Amino acid sequence: MKMTLRDKVLSYLGSLVLCCINHSSLAAELAELGNAARCADYSGLPAHWGDDPRAGMVYLKGGEFTLGTTLGYEEERQEVKTQVSGFWIDQTEVTVAQFAAFVEATGYITEAERQGGGVVFHAPSAAELQQRPYPWWRYQKGANWRHPDGGERLAPANYPVTLVTLLDAQAYARWLGSDLPTEAEWEYAAKLGNQGSNLEQEPRDGxxxxxxxxxxxxxxxxxxxxxxxxxxxxxxxxxxxAAKLYDMIGNAWEQTRDIYTASHQSPAPPLFVVTDVSPMQPMVVKGGSHLCGRDFCVRYRPSAREAHEANLPIAHIGFRTVQRER
Structure with missing residues (x-):
């Protein structure tokens, strides 16, 4: 039977409804942040948190992109044509409030809490700069995700959770039925068709x-x-x-599930190659942090990558999670 225009319109609207049912977190439930006032007022918990396992996540259709760049550091420069499947990704870095909900539900104790401390930043003196490499880092007894300075001050609920290791991040992700992103998934989400800026260009507007x-x-x-x-x-x-993802560049470095290698592999490693890792295994972190500047760590770009020990809790590394299409 020939379809009328009305039938075609109704059919099209029906397909949109099915689309929204299948991808329920795509639009209306995403947080409207993006400026100082809105982020200050944000509770740290996305809409329908606790009811929807994809609360606060954005769906990205899969596709091909170029992993790496010719404009950055040596470890970034091998460009690899890479295909990723569709996946959901957290709109923001996992917050202290989200991680606290996980801890409350499971009784989980992080590695920093078990170890008794973590690594934190401090502005070194002129003398310290002459005494040792990287003098801005120090081990702080009592530093953990709740108390990032090691003292009584509590981490704000709407801040990215830090001082969590790979093991801690994986435990949180499993609790939600999620995973950490691969380096390719993370970079695909950060780029969305844009290869990114050159090494000297800071992330600033016009x-x-x-x-x-x-x-x-x-x-x-x-x-x-x-x-x-x-x-x-x-x-x-x-x-x-462009995907409504916040802080893909700067704020906190973000953990991935990929083991660090000195350059990109071609083709990009499949998901199944990464299983259990040793405690001190260098893993890929992405996106740079608030400590990256023009005269040090110029890694506020989508293609930037760095190695970080799996079991080292530190104050400038957090994470976000993904859920893949089954």
Whole structure:
């Protein structure tokens, strides 16, 4: 029987409904952040948290893209044509509030809590700069995801959770039926068809305003606090990328499930190659952090990558999770 225009319109609307049922977190339930006022007011928990296992997640249709760049550091420069399947990804870095809900539900104790401390940043003196490499890092007794300074101060609920190891992040992800992203999935979500900026270009808009939480000033002793955030910022204080994902660049480095290699492999490693890893295994982290600046760690770009020990809790690394199409 020939379909009328009305029938075709109704059929089309029906397909949209089915689409929205299948991808229920695509639009209306996403947090509207992207500026200082909105991120300050955010509770740290996405809409329908606790009811919807994909609360606060964005769906990305799979496709082909170029992993790596010719514009960055040596470990980034091998460009590899890479295919990824469709997946859901957290709109923001996992927050302290989300991680607290996991701990409350499971009684989980992080590695930093079991070890008794973690690695934190401090502005070194001129003498310290002459005494040892990377003097801005120190082990702080009592530092953990709840108390990032090692003292009584509690981590704000709407900040990215840090001082969590690979094991901790994986435990949280499993609790939600999720996983950590591969390096390819993370970079695909960060780029969305854009190969990214060159090594010298800071993430700023046409008026010079910072578009991400990176170090402004002379690292590591002077932070000009130009954007109002001398350290970590609440999630979502800066504009989202084309996929409505916040803080893919800067704020906190983000863990992936991939073992670090000195350059990209061609083809990109499949999911099944990564199983159990040794405690000190270097893993890939992505996106840079608030400690990356023009005179140190110029890694506020989608293709940037760094190695980080799996079992080392540190104050500038967090994570976000993914759910893959079955």
């Amino acid at each position: 008026h010079g305003k910072p578009l991400a939480n990176f170090w402004q000033g002379q690292f590591p002793r002077h932070n000009s606090n130009e954007d109002g955030h001398a350290g970590l910022a609440p999630v979502g204080c800066y504009p989202a990328n």
